Each structure stands twice: as structure tokens, then as C-alpha cells.
Amino acid sequence: MSDASTATIREHEAAHFGRLAKEWWDPKGSSAMLHKLNPVRLEYIREAIDLHWAGDTRQLKPLAGRRALDIGCGAGLLCEPLARMGAEVTGVDAAPENIAAAREHAGRMGLDIDYRAGEIGKEGLGTFDLVTCLEVVEHVADKTAFLAQAAACLAPGGLMIVSTPNRTAQSRLLMVGAAEAIGLIPRGTHDWDDFVTPEELGELLESVGLAMDEPKGIAFGPNKGLHLSDDLSLNYIATARRAD
Amino acid sequence: MSEPRDLLILGGGLVGMTCALAAARQGISSHVVDRATPEQLTAEGVDGRASAISTASWNLFGNIGLADALEPLGCGIENIAVTDAMKPGRIDFIPEPHEGSLGRMFANRDLRIALFEAARGEELIDWHSGAEVVARHRDAYGANVTLADGRELSGSLMVAAEGRRSPTREEAGLPLAHWQYDHAAIVTALAHEKPHDGVAWEIFYSAGPFALLPLLDDAQGRHRSALVWTVKERDAAGVTKLGKRAFEAEVAKRMHGIYGAVEEIAPRAAWPLGFHHSAQITDTRLALIGDAAHGIHPIAGQGLNLGLRDAATLVEVVADGMRLGLEPGDAQLLARYERWRGLDAFSVSVATDGLTRLFGIPGGAASAVRRLGMGAVQRIPALKRWFMDEARGVSGDLPELLKA
Numbered sequence: 001m002s003d004a005s006t007a008t009i010r011e012h013e014a015a016h017f018g019r020l021a022k023e024w025w026d027p028k029g030s031s032a033m034l035h036k037l038n039p040v041r042l043e044y045i046r047e048a049i050d051l052h053w054a055g056d057t058r059q060l061k062p063l064a065g066r067r068a069l070d071i072g073c074g075a076g077l078l079c080e081p082l083a084r085m086g087a088e089v090t091g092v093d094a095a096p097e098n099i100a101a102a103r104e105h106a107g108r109m110g111l112d113i114d115y116r117a118g119e120i121g122k123e124g125l126g127t128f129d130l131v132t133c134l135e136v137v138e139h140v141a142d143k144t145a146f147l148a149q150a151a152a153c154l155a156p157g158g159l160m161i162v163s164t165p166n167r168t169a170q171s172r173l174l175m176v177g178a179a180e181a182i183g184l185i186p187r188g189t190h191d192w193d194d195f196v197t198p199e200e201l202g203e204l205l206e207s208v209g210l211a212m213d214e215p216k217g218i219a220f221g222p223n224k225g226l227h228l229s230d231d232l233s234l235n236y237i238a239t240a241r242r243a244d
Numbered sequence: 245m246s247e248p249r250d251l252l253i254l255g256g257g258l259v260g261m262t263c264a265l266a267a268a269r270q271g272i273s274s275h276v277v278d279r280a281t282p283e284q285l286t287a288e289g290v291d292g293r294a295s296a297i298s299t300a301s302w303n304l305f306g307n308i309g310l311a312d313a314l315e316p317l318g319c320g321i322e323n324i325a326v327t328d329a330m331k332p333g334r335i336d337f338i339p340e341p342h343e344g345s346l347g348r349m350f351a352n353r354d355l356r357i358a359l360f361e362a363a364r365g366e367e368l369i370d371w372h373s374g375a376e377v378v379a380r381h382r383d384a385y386g387a388n389v390t391l392a393d394g395r396e397l398s399g400s401l402m403v404a405a406e407g408r409r410s411p412t413r414e415e416a417g418l419p420l421a422h423w424q425y426d427h428a429a430i431v432t433a434l435a436h437e438k439p440h441d442g443v444a445w446e447i448f449y450s451a452g453p454f455a456l457l458p459l460l461d462d463a464q465g466r467h468r469s470a471l472v473w474t475v476k477e478r479d480a481a482g483v484t485k486l487g488k489r490a491f492e493a494e495v496a497k498r499m500h501g502i503y504g505a506v507e508e509i510a511p512r513a514a515w516p517l518g519f520h521h522s523a524q525i526t527d528t529r530l531a532l533i534g535d536a537a538h539g540i541h542p543i544a545g546q547g548l549n550l551g552l553r554d555a556a557t558l559v560e561v562v563a564d565g566m567r568l569g570l571e572p573g574d575a576q577l578l579a580r581y582e583r584w585r586g587l588d589a590f591s592v593s594v595a596t597d598g599l600t601r602l603f604g605i606p607g608g609a610a611s612a613v614r615r616l617g618m619g620a621v622q623r624i625p626a627l628k629r630w631f632m633d634e635a636r637g638v639s640g641d642l643p644e645l646l647k648a
Contacts, residue, residue: 038576046568
């Protein structure tokens with residue numbers, strides 16, 4: 001089953017993130033790792049944007065005049081930078097508490113972002129030049145259905161960016177075991193069996209009409225912290241375009 | 245409230261205004277607030293100090309478009325001569341021809357005039373001079389200040405550039421390590437009979453270093469050097485009050501006739517010397533730059549260079565972040581600035597503090613150790629290179645703005 005009406009959200013997952021909503025924007029709170037991850041993934045996104053649209057790498061608004069959709073936007077940690085880069089941004093998240101936190105924050109920051117609580121398949125959102133879906137695939141029940149809905153939001157000539165943890169011994173140990181045990185990542189955030197490998201993600205995307213490029217790793221080192229790397233074993237990020 | 249800007253810079257002196265200009269060149273907007281007016285800051289005799297601008301700092305001035313205005317006003321340092329009270333064992337730092345100058349000497353007043361002139365023509369800088377800050381506020385959403393006349397200014401990131409007694413740092417409660425050296429620097433300018441040939445002298449006496457820094461000849465063709473003479477705190481008042489003739493005689497005694505007859509040609513001022521270093525240079529939407537973050541002994545002429553390096557680093561970190569859609573006040577960007585500047589500034593602070601203490605120990609044995617040390621530096625190329633690179637400001641991880 002993978003049509004647009006399929007519910008891809010798990011109730012308990014949405015509730016878990018709703019509890020975290022209040023703390024989303026505290027750089028020292030329970031989302032600290034996500035705040036640290038933000039500049040790293042934004043660096044990848046910026047490079048992908050500049051390459052895809054052959055833009056000037058120094059200009060401050062490379063997304064001016066473009067529509068962007070962030071799926072699983074949380075409280076807007078990615079939507080706000082995309083808006084500052086000039087995009088007209090829509091953020092969708094399953095947890096209404098996240099969307100409430102996101103609206104509140106964007107309002108106080110003076111940013112105009114269209115936030116929606118719910119499923120992308122049911123929203124009738126139209127299409128977007130940039131679709132981002134970061135650290136979400138591992139949380140959805142039916143990955144094929146979810147990615148089909150995401151692909152349907154991608155405008156012709158558009159760019160999709162997906163990131164997710166790899167299903168390896170390292171990620172099991174570090175992201176689920178150690179990181180949750182010492183509180184770096186809130187308990188219950190990840191279920192290792194739901195993680196997909198880069199090969200599996202490539203196949204999933206292909207099945208919904210998208211072609212994935214060579215992924216880049218997001219690795220962790222004691223000195224460098226989180227950084228972009230050729231090591232895909234922990235977490236990885238990749239661009240995809242419509243195959244046709 | 246006026247339009248929010250990217251940076252809210254408190255303190256529009258040499259470091260604060262350089263920060264604003266460097267930011268503007270990257271498309272980053274700022275408010276700059278200073279309690280003094282530019283007329284007060286550039287009046288003759290207000291600040292008779294001169295600064296050694298390292299090659300890295302000079303590159304920064306070039307990158308923000310000040311090179312043309314400043315080029316004719318600087319005197320290149322061709323050679324740094326370091327001696328222990330003029331005893332044998334002098335070290336000469338002379339760069340190879342392809343390595344360029346060890347730095348340039350500028351009157352602080354000339355630097356201010358050039359910076360202020362450039363700032364007036366920059367629309368990304370909203371300059372509030374003669375303005376007193378009466379309240380500061382920072383939270384998760386932004387930073388703002390209230391001025392004495394009731395105006396409110398806001399920005400994404402507050403930058404404290406108010407100098408060593410930074411009220412913003414004090415209000416933020418950032419822990420500060422500090423001590424007084426129990427010394428003061430007597431600062432003035434000398435005209436002298438013989439040309440200096442671009443030599444900067446650091447003559448170490450047990451009371452403290454006596455430094456002569458080359459300046460350009462004045463309009464009447466007189467050869468000039470800036471004098472920074474470190475004396476015991478308790479002697480400072482006496483030295484300040486000395487008559488011109490008596491002062492010149494005291495100075496000549498310490499120069500061993502290297503430049504012939506000397507004449508004092510500028511108002512004399514005494515500056516108390518201290519060391520302070522903020523253990524933490526960032527807080528919620530706050531970054532410290534320049535002497536607000538760290539004040540070091542002027543022994544190696546690195547104070548202003550260190551501050552300019554803060555400004556260049558902060559601008560690079562903010563510009564890199566804004567490219568990624570992050571706000572200037574983003575906590576991750578401030579963490580990067582803290583990591584990048586923290587260690588660098590501390591190592592320079594500790595090195596100059598150590599130098600001061602080493603040279604401040606009286607007695608024959610200590611003097612012999614110092615001369616032995618200087619002999620070693622003279623003979624070991626790697627050590628000498630390290631000292632020269634520090635003086636030029638090109639060691640460590642340089643921000644792009646400090647590269648040619």
C-alpha cells in the first residue's frame with residue numbers, strides 16, 4: 001500500500017516529539033545534538049543548492065524566489081535558515097505541539113513561514129523547488145508510501161535532500177545505545193531496526209521515481225565533533241532528483 | 245524601536261569600528277554605539293599612542309578598503325632589536341627580503357581617522373556616537389540596548405568592544421582573570437638626531453621594557469620614534485611630572501646614544517599596566533572582542549593586533565553562518581568563535597606575560613639567563629621564526645580577512 005492517503009505517522013512517535021517541543025529551541029536543552037548538527041547539515045545543503053542551481057556561493061539569499069518544503073520540520077530548526085536564505089518555506093510536522101512551537105518561534109524572529117501539522121499526503125501542498133526530509137525516514141511506518149508522497153511534492157527540476165542514520169553496528173552502539181544512555185539524544189528517539197542503509201534508501205527512492213546521488217557521511221569525532229565525512233557508518237545525507 | 249540589525253556593536257574604537265567595517269564588506273549590517281564623539285576621539289593629544297600593525301592586521305585593513313588611506317601614514321618596521329639593558333647578546337629579528345615587513349607603526353589617531361572616514365560612507369553601519377547605553381538586554385530571541393535619550397537599538401548579536409573595563413562584560417558576569425603588573429607605561433613621541441632605519445628597539449631593564457618604535461619623519465623632516473617606557477607604578481607620577489629637559493636626560497640615559505640627541509615632541513601620558521583575560525568570551529547572543537576579552541602587556545606590541553584578530557575571526561564566523569541561513573547570534577556560531585579565539589588569545593597572553601616576568605626579575609643571574617636565552621633564540625632558526633611569525637601575526641589558524 002503506498003498511495004497518498006496512507007497514514008505514515010506512528011501515534012507514539014508524534015507524542016514523543018510533542019513533549020520535546022518546548023525544549024526544541026534551547027541550544028543546551030534536550031535537542032542540543034540537533035543544534036550542533038544544524039550547521040553541519042546546512043553546510044551540505046548550501047553546497048547542494050549552489051551546485052544544483054549554479055548559484056554564487058557567497059550570496060546570502062541563494063533560495064530567493066524558490067519554494068521550499070521541510071518534511072518533519074520539528075519546531076523549525078531547518079525552516080528558519082531556509083527562510084533566511086530567501087525561500088518561501090512550508091514546514092510540515094506530525095506533532096501539533098511542534099508546529100505550535102515552530103509558529104511561536106518564527107513569529108518572534110519575524111519570519112513568515114507556513115507551518116502545517118499533519119501528513120504531507122493529505123495537505124494538498126502543491127510542489128516545491130526544494131524538499132528536505134532530514135532525520136525523518138527512520139521514524140515513519142511505511143517508508144515507500146512516505147517517500148512517494150514526498151516525491152509528489154517535488155517540482156520538475158527540483159532538488160530533494162534526505163538524511164537518516166545508517167543501520168550499522170556503529171550507529172546501534174553510538175546513536176541508540178551510548179547517546180541515549182548518557183542523554184546526548186533523548187531516550188526513545190531512535191529504533192535501530194527502522195534505520196535504512198544507503199543502498200536501501202537508494203532503492204526506496206528509485207521505487208518512487210527519484211534518483212539518489214552519492215551520499216555523504218555525517219560522522220562524529222572527539223576533536224571535530226559532528227562533521228561531513230566519507231564515513232557513512234553513523235549517519236548520511238544525500239540529494240535526489242526526479243529520475244525522468 | 246529602530247530597525248533590527250545583524251550586529252549591535254558596543255564600543256566604536258579601533259577594534260569595534262574595524263569589526264563593523266569588516267562586517268559591512270560581507271553584507272552584514274550593524275549598529276555601532278560609542279559614548280564619545282569622533283571629534284573627541286581624534287582630537288590632538290587625546291591618545292598619543294602608536295600601534296604596531298602586524299602584517300596580518302595590515303591585510304585586514306587592506307581587505308576592508310583602508311590600504312590607500314593608510315599606506316602613506318605607516319612606517320615599516322624593518323628590524324626588531326631586542327636587548328637586555330644593552331648588554332651583549334642582542335637578538336635581531338630581520339625578515340628575508342621576500343618575507344616583507346615585520347609590521348608598520350601608525351599613530352592611533354591616524355587609524356581612527358581612516359576608520360571613521362570609511363564608516364561614514366558605509367550605509368550598513370548605523371553609527372550612534374556620543375550615546376550612552378543605559379540598559380542592555382539579551383535573550384533567546386535577540387539583543388537590544390536602551391540609550392540615555394530613550395532610543396532603543398536591537399540586533400541579533402551583541403558585540404562588546406568597549407575596552408578593558410567593558411561594562412557589558414561585567415554585567416554579563418563573565419569570569420575574568422586579572423592582575424596588575426604594578427607598572428605603568430610612559431607614552432610619548434621623540435624626535436632624534438639620527439634616523440632609526442626602521443628599527444624597533446625593545447630594551448629590557450629590570451624595571452620593565454623600554455621600547456622605541458619607528459615613526460615616519462614629521463613635516464619638518466625630523467626623525468621620530470614612539471616611546472613606550474615601562475616604569476614602576478610608584479615612579480609613574482614622578483616621571484610624568486618631570487620637566488621636559490630632565491625627562492629627555494632620563495630617556496637619553498637609557499638609549500645609550502643610539503640615535504644621538506633626543507627631544508620630547510608630544511604630550512606625555514602614563515597608562516597603568518595590567519593583564520586580564522576573560523575565561524569565557526561568549527554568552528547568550530554576546531561576543532567579546534579586543535580588550536574587553538583580554539588585555540595584555542604592550543611589551544610585544546600585540547594588544548591591538550590580538551583585538552583585530554578577534555574582529556576578523558568573529559566576522560568570518562558570522563558571515564559563514566549567515567551563508568547557511570543561521571542568525572549572527574546563533575549559539576553554534578558563538579561556540580565556534582569561542583573555540584577559535586580562546587586558545588589563540590590565551591597563548592599570546594601567556595607568552596607576553598611570561599616575557600614580562602622573565603625580564604622583570606632583577607639581579608645578575610637572571611640577567612645572564614636572559615642573555616643566554618636571547619643567544620639561543622638568535623642561533624636557533626626555528627625559535628626565531630616562531631617569534632617573528634608571532635610579531636607578524638601569521639602563525640595559528642588565520643581567518644580569511646587576515647590573509648593577503
